[in-house]
Amino acid sequence: MTKLVILDRDGVINADSPEYIKSASEWVALPHSLEAIAKLRRAGFTVIVASNQSGLGRGLFDADALASIHEKMRREVRHHGGDISAIYFCPHRPDEDCECRKPRPGLLQQIAKDRQITLKNVPVIGDSARDLEAARAIGARPILVLTGNGRKTLASGIPVDEVFEDLEQAADALISES
Numbered sequence: 001m002t003k004l005v006i007l008d009r010d011g012v013i014n015a016d017s018p019e020y021i022k023s024a025s026e027w028v029a030l031p032h033s034l035e036a037i038a039k040l041r042r043a044g045f046t047v048i049v050a051s052n053q054s055g056l057g058r059g060l061f062d063a064d065a066l067a068s069i070h071e072k073m074r075r076e077v078r079h080h081g082g083d084i085s086a087i088y089f090c091p092h093r094p095d096e097d098c099e100c101r102k103p104r105p106g107l108l109q110q111i112a113k114d115r116q117i118t119l120k121n122v123p124v125i126g127d128s129a130r131d132l133e134a135a136r137a138i139g140a141r142p143i144l145v146l147t148g149n150g151r152k153t154l155a156s157g158i159p160v161d162e163v164f165e166d167l168e169q170a171a172d173a174l175i176s177e178s
Contacts, residue, residue: 003044004122009051011127011148020055024072032168038082043175049087050107056091103133125170129158
């Protein structure tokens with residue numbers, strides 16, 4: 001059976017911005033995140049990214065800019081010996097009430113459907129309540145990292161079972177238990 005891990009993007013792999021990441025030049029990897037993805041790959045994990053990208057729906061960037069951002073992320077991950085198997089994103093604004101925008105589980109359901117698997121207990125690593133809620137809604141394993149909005153999320157008092165300082169610490173824990 002394939003080991004799978006699902007990562008949020010902004011605040012987990014790269015630095016987040018309240019003004020949104022609108023171009024490849026604004027995409028900056030967080031310390032050790034690229035190495036963490038490489039470690040996961042070497043340990044036999046398939047890494048998938050699932051990310052809300054409402055900046056697309058808000059007209060802050062277009063599909064080509066998002067594709068450039070994702071190509072830069074994939075290139076830098078490969079440079080460190082890692083791989084991102086797939087990237088799923090929700091382009092909708094919060095007011096569009098779609099099923100794919102986290103905290104709803106639509107993105108995760110699409111991953112499960114495409115892979116023809118259940119996501120029960122699959123690690124979903126995020127920095128916000130919506131990441132954890134989407135994971136819980138589909139029976140996955142919600143993991144909080146304290147990068148990005150993680151400290152604010154932890155302080156909010158929402159239930160959190162697993163907390164790690166960053167993606168590298170979370171990856172090391174997953175690898176050690178596999």
